[in-house]
Amino acid sequence: QSYFLFLRFLVVLNFVSFLLIAAFVIIPSIVFRSVGSNLANSTGNEFSKLHFNMSWEFCHLDLHLYPPPIHSMGTAARVAVATGGSAVGNYSMIVFTGWDFGCLGDRATRLKQKNIHYRLQVDLEEESRNKRAAALTLCQKIVLYSLRIFMGFVAFGLIIGAFYGIFEATNFSQKMSEEQGILGLIIEYLPSIVITAGNFMVPLLCDQIALVERYSPSTTIIVALLRAVFLRLVSLGVILFTLWSQITCEGNTSSGDCELCQYSHRVYPCWETRVGQEMYKLTLFDFLINIAVLVLVEFPLMCLYCVFVCVRMLWLGRQEFVVPSNVLGLVYGQTVVWTGALFCPLLPLINTIKFFILFYSKKITLFNNCRPALKTFRSTTSTFFFLVVLLFGWGLATRSVSPCPHRIHPSMGCGPFRFFPTMWSIVPTSFYNLSKTTQEFLFFIGSQAFSIPLFALSCVVMCYFIALASVYGKSVALLRAQLKLVSCWH
């Protein structure tokens, strides 16, 4: 359920961002394109002025779309903190609050009972594990830890190998972009194919490694999750890095190809479009793969399950809906969109549609094909965790995209920024176009007379809140101790 809430939240986010971008960018652009030919001569000046303002909005909109997620993360964090450490009262929680009294129907109750049974078993097993771990001799401990370190390196090596594969694939794809036909199509989508293959293979291998490492079950889950997050988000970073190094000749803007325009203008006459295209390809391919998996893998399995009774006995069983990996897929898609939004304004709309379709297809597949995973993901802390991962993805997108306005020269051939040395220089230009009073006001805000008192004030406010938080924390701890003391005296 938390997965679907998260998905719905992302759909809303994408839709809002698309509306904003559409309002400021696409509609004026379409309007101007249709009347542009008439006005080209006389109103060239006004046209370019409006164009500049539009480009400015365009540049900064996508990076400022994070306040709503931060707010909901704050709420979730507050809940997680207020209920204290969840380790305390684990068994009593399950026993007294585990049963959902609103559970109706035979199948739901049986499921719930199995669920509670499983949770208790997991906890009991963890207890016995801890007892056994404490009883290990020193020699066995050394062996175990060295094995774990070695396996950690192996897993890390696998991930680095995947990154190298993506790097090579992107380079190859960019070099051979002139091919036509089916081969050309495959080559174009090569980075996406490699990423998808990597995202499929590496977690499988990491699972096998985890069997050797023999961590406790909860630690295994966390480690697997961290590895998967690292793999997905940094692979995106690798693609961006590869593209950047090709566009700017590895940062050396005065060498060879890049000397004339500070970017490789022969290979990339319109590099923003190219980057946007890569992001678009990633999104599209991800969507196709998801739908393909749903249709080609889970649906036939369900049919087999219904038709052949003996298949029930097979170890395959029904498909499980694994929440963490599905959520990671969502976060990955969202990060791709954020990276591409600067270059390809229609991307949020495409993503909205994609998530919308994905929501309903996953719902259908969940209710018909899959049985719920026995290893339930704790829903109170999971929202917080999803938002943290989303924040990490956003940070990555911002970090990758933010050098662009400042350093890389916009392409001369296309795009709204083509008259400027950098994208950022549009800000000072538009600024000087504003009225005198507005300029003075903004100068005043930027000047030291205003900003230093403001800074000092915000420091004071922050200190106040930190002090308040620590006082509350202390009083909570004190009350808890008092409670224990009072009840012990009876």
Add this chain to the structure above:
Amino acid sequence: MGNKQTIFTDEQLDAYQDCTFFTRKEILRLHGRYHELAPHLVPMDYTNDPDCKLPLALIVNMPELKENPFRNRIVESFSEDGMGNLSFNEFVDMFSVLSETAPRELKAIYAFKIYDFNVDNYLCKEDLEKTLNRLTKEELTPEEVDLVCEKTIEEADLDGDNKLSFADFENMISRAPDFLSTFHIRI
């Protein structure tokens, strides 16, 4: 709206609205549900406060309660005689406490009563064993049941008497974020 209903007087409906967390419409709907459990026993006209109680067996057959492993205890906790025979007032009370709008403290009181199988105002080990068996449909081994009960008492017992009093229970419930949403029956 002018919908003249003759099941309850206006004063009765006002009283119900004050004492429970239901609106007028919901109370009339509840009366409909109560009536259809035993149409020949339950009068349609409640204006003169008839003394009518439905036995346990009829009430636990309601679809909302049928699959609940604690259905007998729930009905018994709300009945005055402790045997599960509910008058309409007690029926409304039961669903009112289990509704969404009931406060946490009230729910905790009745949850304690429900889990207290031997009705001695303490949750002792036998009560916990019975609770656990109903939760897991007796699929845990006796050793595991024993272990879980011991751990539960260890975690929640603050006064050290090896059983949970209401204060212990309430203290533990106050730290559970899911309690309000799980202790809820929609009718």
